[in-house]
Amino acid sequence: MADKYTSLVSRGWGRDVAKRLGLPQPVELRRYRPGEAILSGPALLIGSGPAAEAIASALSSWGIEARREGAADAAAPRAADDGARSPKLGAIVLVLDGIERPEDLSAPLLAAGRALRSLAPSGRVITLSRRASTQDEPSLGAARQGVEGALRSLARELRAGATGNGILLAEDVPVDAPSVLGALRFLLSGRSAFVDGQFLTVGTSAGGLPADPDRPLEGKVAVVTGAARNIGAAIAKTLARDGAKVIAVDIPAAGESLAQVANDVRGTALQLDITRRDAGERILEHALGRHGRLDVVVHNAGITRDKLLANMDAAKWDSVIDVNIAAQLRINEALLASEHFGDRAHIVSVSSTSGIAGNRGQTNYAASKAGVIGMVRSTAARLAARGGTANAVAPGFIETEMTARMPFATREVARRLNSLQQGGRPQDVAEAIAFLASDGASGISGNVLRVCGQNWMGQ
Ligand code: NAD
Numbered sequence: 001m002a003d004k005y006t007s008l009v010s011r012g013w014g015r016d017v018a019k020r021l022g023l024p025q026p027v028e029l030r031r032y033r034p035g036e037a038i039l040s041g042p043a044l045l046i047g048s049g050p051a052a053e054a055i056a057s058a059l060s061s062w063g064i065e066a067r068r069e070g071a072a073d074a075a076a077p078r079a080a081d082d083g084a085r086s087p088k089l090g091a092i093v094l095v096l097d098g099i100e101r102p103e104d105l106s107a108p109l110l111a112a113g114r115a116l117r118s119l120a121p122s123g124r125v126i127t128l129s130r131r132a133s134t135q136d137e138p139s140l141g142a143a144r145q146g147v148e149g150a151l152r153s154l155a156r157e158l159r160a161g162a163t164g165n166g167i168l169l170a171e172d173v174p175v176d177a178p179s180v181l182g183a184l185r186f187l188l189s190g191r192s193a194f195v196d197g198q199f200l201t202v203g204t205s206a207g208g209l210p211a212d213p214d215r216p217l218e219g220k221v222a223v224v225t226g227a228a229r230n231i232g233a234a235i236a237k238t239l240a241r242d243g244a245k246v247i248a249v250d251i252p253a254a255g256e257s258l259a260q261v262a263n264d265v266r267g268t269a270l271q272l273d274i275t276r277r278d279a280g281e282r283i284l285e286h287a288l289g290r291h292g293r294l295d296v297v298v299h300n301a302g303i304t305r306d307k308l309l310a311n312m313d314a315a316k317w318d319s320v321i322d323v324n325i326a327a328q329l330r331i332n333e334a335l336l337a338s339e340h341f342g343d344r345a346h347i348v349s350v351s352s353t354s355g356i357a358g359n360r361g362q363t364n365y366a367a368s369k370a371g372v373i374g375m376v377r378s379t380a381a382r383l384a385a386r387g388g389t390a391n392a393v394a395p396g397f398i399e400t401e402m403t404a405r406m407p408f409a410t411r412e413v414a415r416r417l418n419s420l421q422q423g424g425r426p427q428d429v430a431e432a433i434a435f436l437a438s439d440g441a442s443g444i445s446g447n448v449l450r451v452c453g454q455n456w457m458g459q
Helices: 004-009 012-021 050-061 102-118 138-157 178-188 230-241 252-264 279-291 314-336 363-384 408-416 426-436
Strands: 043-046 066-069 089-095 119-130 163-169 199-202 221-225 245-250 268-271 296-299 346-350 389-395 448-451
Touching: 004 012, 043 050, 043 102, 050 066, 050 089, 050 178, 089 102, 089 178, 102 119, 102 138, 119 138, 119 178, 138 163, 163 178, 178 199, 178 426, 221 230, 221 279, 230 245, 230 252, 230 296, 230 426, 245 252, 245 279, 252 268, 268 279, 279 314, 296 314, 314 363, 346 363, 346 426, 363 389, 389 426, 426 448
Parallel strands: 043 066, 043 089, 089 119, 119 163, 163 199, 221 245, 221 296, 245 268, 296 346, 346 389, 389 448
Antiparallel strands: none
16 A cells, blocks of 8 residues: 555646646556566666676576667667557666776766657666776776766656666676576565665575575575564565465564464464573574474564653663674574574674664664674675575664554655655565575675665765
8 A cells, every 4th residue: 555645646636736836756667476477667778798698598597578779779669659659668687897997987877868858657777887996907996886876866766666777797797697686576576666876795605596486485494583574574475475385483462463463374383582691592492393494584573762861771772782783693503503504594684774874862773784694794704615505684764553643744755865755565565685685686685776766865
């Protein structure tokens, strides 16, 4: 369900009034449904050479018509008045792995610009380029970093639910590495509806694409903390939909709704306060005892105890740190010490845009959520030797009971302060987590993926 304002301005006189007054015009976003086509129309592929060929063949293997345009002469594919016969572009994909100087950006970016008017609602613009590094020649570093500035600005110019995101490849990662293709498919699809203005970095060629793209977690056992409601319940449902056996964890006081979620997803419930010192051992014991293995850990449980720092007391500060970060660290330590966890395991932690940009009244919460980012980066390095990954997802404004309790005016403003001019749904966070938990993302580790509609807060 769209929020009331979005429903009002999506059609009829509401849309006309909003347009005339220059008010935000959010639209209902295209979201993933198993079995549906990845895109609503063809993709325009900008770029040439073997990398562009590889992407063209991946697209066509996914049933997407790839229209090739040389970077120099790329134009809008068909005249607008031809629209009835020619479907609008589902996506514009720019293969930029060969750029060497900032000047090299002009032809492909201007070609994309000419095609933008033909982009369908909830269309996609995606760049594939090399990650800038301190080892680069200055002009090469400038060109590569330039892609990020251009894409983030372009994403802010898109309308009607369209998004712009990029994939950054480490130097030795080929453009058809499993996680490059996995990331491309995720970003093209409705799974990434509320991901906007973001980059995923593929650091290695590890991983493989699933036999059934609608069941990428088939055979995996996943634990989700804080699974009794809202984002955690959506994560449990999404991982189960994608094929995983789910262990739903929450505090005993949430036992009834926890049992309901576990039932709905045909998984098991584990009543556990994650701040218990033996929480990691309890999770492992349950996973091995009931399901024989553990492949995926989603640290979602989190709390807020907001106060300006001048009014903060130790109980508020400490409880937030304990639930949101210290418990995760202890659980990871226990899991990583076990021989039954770690080989090709995927850890995904829920951070927050407050942990990136800071937020008034949330010094404790932002310390814990920035801590999550530090934790996944260090944990990624420790898991790398065993083929595992650790990543964070940072949600922005998500429509939950927590945000529903905000005062009307604050909520209405907060919800519009992003490029998509609306709040995300728990489902949107869950889709990003499901992708990072899959083997199609095995080459992606130590990343922080924001699911925030390109919130204006921080980068
Ligand atoms: P929520 O309060 O609705 O749900 C959190 C769940 O965690 C609850 O079921 C709760 O019982 C459980 N939990 C709390 N303490 C626990 C403990 N000690 N042990 C086990 N379970 C515990 O929160 P939500 O809005 O669904 O948020 C989920 C996560 O997303 C949190 O980490 C939150 O910080 C983060 N987040 C939310 C938003 C948003 O807009 N809602 C934005 C950014 C980040």
